Amino acid sequence: MSSTGDIVQRVNFANPRSFTTTFKSDLKETFFPDDPFKQFKNDPPLRRAKKALQYFVPIFEWLPRYNFRLFRYDLLAGITIASLAIPQGISYAKLANIPPIIGLYSSFVPPFIYAVFGSSNYLAVGTVAASSLLIASTIGEVVSAEDNPTLYLHLVFTATLFTGIFQTALGFLRLGILVDFLSHSTITGFMGGTATIICLQQLKGMFGMVHFTTKTDVVSVLRAVFTYRKEWRWESVVVGICFLSFLQFTRFLRKRNPRLFWLSAIAPMVTVVVGCVFAYFAHAEKHGIQIVGHLKKGLNPSSIDDLVFDPKYIAAPIKAGIISGILALAEGIAIGRSFAIMKNEQTDGNKEMIAFGLMNIVGSFTSCYLTTGPFSKTAVNFNAGCKTAMSNVVMAICMMLTLLFLAPLFGYTPLVALSAIIMSAMLGLIDYEEAYRLFKVDKFDFCICMSAFLGVSFISMDIGLMLSVGISIIRALLYVARPATSKLANIPNSAIYRDVEQYPGATGVPGILILQLGSPIYFANCTYIRERIMRWIKDEQGFSDSKADVIEHVLLELGGVTSIDMTGIETLSEIRRSLEVIGIKLALVNPRIEVMEKLIVSKFIDKIGKESVFLSIEDAINASRFLLSESKQKNGFPEESNVV
């Protein structure tokens, strides 16, 4: 036994770490994966307080180092995104069925808040189409925007407040993990579906129609378009197509030459200005082209007293607040992160949530509705060369000047121009190439994507989203319920053992079956794992009928098993017992620290014996060979076991 003795010693059977240690470490990995407090650890208290302040309020970190050279970049970027903010603000406010001026208000206060608390240098604050439509459809279920516009608007402010509270709470509770459950595929499908229904809704504006449906699904919208066919105006269609062609042409130019990004960035502003001038001089209204209408001069009025907490209506703004809050976070955080990665900077998801949350809470008090970091604006901001969140401040000041002096002029904007702007933006979001790529790489991801796309298009936005997330979660649970197991064999001329399916040239070891388990062993997959292992053994016995090749040892390679629970430990005991009955010895190879600890505490190691646990497959095989040859010397050939 000396040779096996040597090997056994290498396995670490040290006493398990205490519960507090592992619990603290688990808690930390779950809620503080970015380890935010590490940097303060070794500092004196005052310095630590300063660092903490800088950590929680990022402006204190970058403002002291701010200088005029950086400001020049931010000024240019800020003006560029302001020129985008005006048309987008008016358009998306129309999408949410609220007065267009609210869209302009929403690009004034929130950017200031984000500049103070936000951790991304590139994110540009603004309203987004998907959340605007989602709010409209959810609030629209209880109050009609046409019959009771004041109550409707107040409910939108209330929804914004709930979004803010929800986002801040998620950030403080470090529940950024929730956003992780919106997968890439879900977002691709959801965005595509939303863009589709928003585009279709713009047919109202393009055709110059007056009546329309409040529903968002494709069928209702198309039905509405054809029901009110008599309202179609050819003047509106002609103007709309002109604007849309212009906008799409600038996007095309940008695609051909990325340095022309500013062209597509100012195109919406150009559309609005041209539209205003055209409407003013051509008296467009008389020719069936509707305009935005009167826009009041002046800054955001307070809306604290407008918030509605009437139990009769409260459910809708809470629902709208939470769903659009998650959506806005997903978009904002994902976008902030992608740009940060390009520059190798870090953004902190939880800190971003708090910034978004505060921005929306303050917004709901100052006549703003839901804002986040929209993709289009952020991309323009990044390309325009912004260096810090100061570009948001510049944009906010531009918006302030607009509100104070220019607002009434934008009242002449033709609705068809807004529809063209929205359509053009949305066409870029239908990412059919990505969907095709998903189809090619991973059919299941494609299903998740399509369930979001079809759910949003044909049922409703929230149901589409939940459907897709639900399928993703079922998939996640299936991963753990049906973990991969594989049979390993020796790669010739090495001590390496790999999956025989992947490396068909690998050679097995007679009398020894080596199985690799992946993923945690626990309640959801215990039954499966036991049956799978018994099946491997049956299959193996079936292949080789010769007596010499009867399996005497089963080695379980546990390197990929990250965790085990009580049900899992019971299962291992049951497997050991079942194998014992048919004369097969079970050995474990390389259990990880978390697994080893539980096996020791639950006395499984005592049951199986320390001499049956090995550090590597090589060790285990050497030990088994030693035993094999011993048993052969004793009994001639081993008896055939009674597995059928």
Added chain:
Amino acid sequence: MSSTGDIVQRVNFANPRSFTTTFKSDLKETFFPDDPFKQFKNDPPLRRAKKALQYFVPIFEWLPRYNFRLFRYDLLAGITIASLAIPQGISYAKLANIPPIIGLYSSFVPPFIYAVFGSSNYLAVGTVAASSLLIASTIGEVVSAEDNPTLYLHLVFTATLFTGIFQTALGFLRLGILVDFLSHSTITGFMGGTATIICLQQLKGMFGMVHFTTKTDVVSVLRAVFTYRKEWRWESVVVGICFLSFLQFTRFLRKRNPRLFWLSAIAPMVTVVVGCVFAYFAHAEKHGIQIVGHLKKGLNPSSIDDLVFDPKYIAAPIKAGIISGILALAEGIAIGRSFAIMKNEQTDGNKEMIAFGLMNIVGSFTSCYLTTGPFSKTAVNFNAGCKTAMSNVVMAICMMLTLLFLAPLFGYTPLVALSAIIMSAMLGLIDYEEAYRLFKVDKFDFCICMSAFLGVSFISMDIGLMLSVGISIIRALLYVARPATSKLANIPNSAIYRDVEQYPGATGVPGILILQLGSPIYFANCTYIRERIMRWIKDEQGFSDSKADVIEHVLLELGGVTSIDMTGIETLSEIRRSLEVIGIKLALVNPRIEVMEKLIVSKFIDKIGKESVFLSIEDAINASRFLLSESKQKNGFPEESNVV
């Protein structure tokens, strides 16, 4: 580059398997993990049909081989479980607030059905306490058993029908996987909680009370016991304590000497007979000891016309049917399996479901309520030496004789005797030792167990169960959302690389950081994995300030990564890009077949280059060392990278 070239060739970059292949294999592992059709593959059609029949209707498999020798064992076991079935049937029917005779009916028809379709040799069919109480509490919410006993009973039959349909459907759809989500800890806690509230409910019978609550939670039950204090009868208490002591004493004897199991097996029957005789001769009713009352002679009447499909009531039986159906499956399948393991036989979960389902469907037509494989009866059956499902037939025949000739006699059974029988059975189910073991081995499992226990005790059975399953699922999702990652180092004098936390003696390789990822890489954990990897690198750079030890290579050991989705692939690309910016090269080690396929299809392998994928850590280090020495020769020392 020749040395790295040699190594690269060993990795299998073969073309991915087709979608149909992988999809078929995934589908098979998910729904047919036991591969039921394999055995027929190579047979001629007629033989195949015969085998299929034998597979789907197990009686055809064992009956032709049945002989008198086996029957002797089954006869004895059958009579023993019949003696248990009578008191249990009456008791649990009382628990479900239905006429006691229904309990006897339920041990007559269903065992026949199980004998035909069941795949376990040891399972004894009967009613169970937990499901009885669950049905009572769910149906009791819509119809009172006291005010409208006929409708109540008909709804119980309807619930049984839905249970049967649900179970059969699960079996045909191969959804045995659902039962896997009831973990060992959930069942321990649920059983303990149910046993506690059932015991407390028996205080009604023990105290001889007439009025009581229909609620099941501890607080309501205790309040009811003390509210109707004036109804307490000392005669009942004395008789109850005598019976309970007798029953507990026989259980104690069995524990001391397992061969005396038959003593505890017939003890309930003895209690009932003694109780009947006592009640008959002592005119117990006049002394405040209530008896069961009239039991009609005769076999099960048909109840097809009694089934209620009135939309007004239908929700309750559906809910009761589904929840108690899952519970009954969990108990029946788990128990059948544990006894099969002792004898190294296989039971098939999906086949068992169909057998249970058919048994309940037929039961609902013949005045039976929910039956499954109760633990106590099955254990007695096993210990009494049963060999096949024939023991169920023997039991059913005994029940038939009882129903035909003896039923009225059992009408004299004192209710207090039934309470004592139930209490005694339930006390054995409160497994505080297991709870303590859970506490020691796995605190999270303990929480899951306690949430079921406390939920059932203080809220209600279904909420307790769902709470516990919900927590289990969140845990399962956390496993995938926060997978274990660890830093590997070389175990001295070997080519083995292991977790440095587990093996503190392992030595690192200068300039190379080796990280092992566990569990699938996908949407739920992508953000975490990226941040964790960046943190490993930061930590590493923080520890060693010397320029020579700057990290130049990061090796990701992917042997434990069983799957990857689109979000995961994007993340790997992002990690590669981030590392590139700070001058670190990324290499992958040992991706499994599923992962490799997706990396190839998504062109990630082309991006990273085949020369950056290795079969083993050793190979990767050799290749990196080669590159490291090359870069040192070129640049003297490598530049410090700009990670902070």
